Amino acid sequence: MLRLRLRLSQLLLLLAVAGSPAVQAADTESLLRQQLQQALWPAEIVRLADQYLSRFPDGPATAEASTALAQAQQAQRVLSRNDVRLYRSAFQPAGDSRVQDELRRAALADREAAVRIAHWHQRGEQGVANDQNRYVGWLQYAAMLGDQRASYELALHYRRDAQPVLAAQYEARAVELGFTPPRDLDHVRK
8 A cells, every 4th residue: 555655656756747847846845755754664764855855955844854864864773783683574564554653653763663563563463463573673673772671571582582692681781771670589488
């Protein structure tokens, strides 16, 4: 559905090229702004925001495009890390419109949206497939964006999975971000 809308927007953009310069500029600006607002993949948002800012430096959505550019660049940096296993396919629309809205927020480096998406994958909610790999990938993304709860949740996940090195790394990251882990209880009554 989103791809169809983008293709339709591109077709309208081509048709606008054939019109008058004033109409063409207004239509082009409007279509580019719409594409920017609908993009879900951080690299695509960066490309479209950069294109918008270079073509319409005084356009009505300049502030919005500047903000989107900075946020999507941050998301891109996190996604390029070797320890974040989240790829373009994770940002494809699935489920209802709420999922698409959360994907957009996550593409703009919203760590809380990333945690919500992770939990949906963990439980198979909101029309999102139950997928433990995506659950972990979204938590890794949120943790590297600075979410202390996601870091600690990953530590617990890796501890249950008998991966103590990864558990220690994410627990250390959670503490670094300001999380205070609960004290472990031993099995001996005092």
